[in-house]
Amino acid sequence: MxxxxxxxxxxxSGCGKGTILSEVFKDSDAYYSVSCTTRKPREEDxxxxxxxxxxxxxxxxxxxxxxxxxxxxxxxxxxGTPRAATEKMLExxxxxxxxxxTQGAFQVKKLMPDAVSVFILPPSIKExxxxxxxxxxxxxxxxxxxxxQASGEISKAYEYDYVIMNDELDDAIRxxxxxxxxxxxxxSDADRFKAVNMKKNIDEVLKNA
Ligand code: 5GP
Numbered sequence: 001m002x003x004x005x006x007x008x009x010x011x012x013s014g015c016g017k018g019t020i021l022s023e024v025f026k027d028s029d030a031y032y033s034v035s036c037t038t039r040k041p042r043e044e045d046x047x048x049x050x051x052x053x054x055x056x057x058x059x060x061x062x063x064x065x066x067x068x069x070x071x072x073x074x075x076x077x078x079x080g081t082p083r084a085a086t087e088k089m090l091e092x093x094x095x096x097x098x099x100x101x102t103q104g105a106f107q108v109k110k111l112m113p114d115a116v117s118v119f120i121l122p123p124s125i126k127e128x129x130x131x132x133x134x135x136x137x138x139x140x141x142x143x144x145x146x147x148x149q150a151s152g153e154i155s156k157a158y159e160y161d162y163v164i165m166n167d168e169l170d171d172a173i174r175x176x177x178x179x180x181x182x183x184x185x186x187x188s189d190a191d192r193f194k195a196v197n198m199k200k201n202i203d204e205v206l207k208n209a
Pocket of ligand 1: 010011012013035036039070071072074079080081082099100101102103104105
């Protein structure tokens with residue numbers, strides 16, 4: 001038994017989770033899992049670094065080989081967490097961070113109930129839409145699809161262990177860091193971020209969707 005923790009982080013696209021995660025884990029030796037996907041690379045993607053890009057055939061043969069800890073279809077593409085790397089890192093005592101959507105998050109939580117799941121809320125769906133347009137990495141159709149998916153994703157936030165809101169980036173970084181530190185040290189001070197205590201915030205974002 002070692003003290004390695006698995007962190008599952010979910011957030012709708014455009015919620016700033018990439019920036020938050022790189023800040024929170026920058027001084028730790030946590031292993032940031034590189035997922036496999038069948039989606040097309042974007043300009044900022046590098047194969048093997050942001051994702052392992054695969055064809056559907058390659059992905060489906062990996063499913064048959066039991067190569068994924070979890071996988072899901074999201075926005076017409078497959079996404080999955082390579083099993084071997086994740087398990088090896090945890091066994092070696094390193095924390096592991098999975099940045100995955102909700103279906104995958106629940107699969108992992110079922111397999112590994114000690115994993116810590118955190119959902120990052122946008123301040124509102126309108127703000128999410130504005131951020132995705134500002135990012136400019138996708139066309140309008142794709143953005144509309146991602147925004148309409150966001151409400152569905154946010155409605156799953158109630159089932160996570162912890163929920164934070166990315167209204168101000170610095171606050172979100174501080175809050176996630178606090179949750180990570182508290183869970184590593186078995187300290188209950190982060191309980192105010194438990195999903196049950198953040199219910200009002202989740203309700204509010206969904207009400208204005
Ligand atoms: P994007 O296409 O914007 O990079 O990612 C779309 C969604 O897929 C995001 O919510 C992201 O967190 C999620 N995702 C990325 N990798 C994985 C994975 O390995 N498994 C699952 N289930 N979701 C993933």
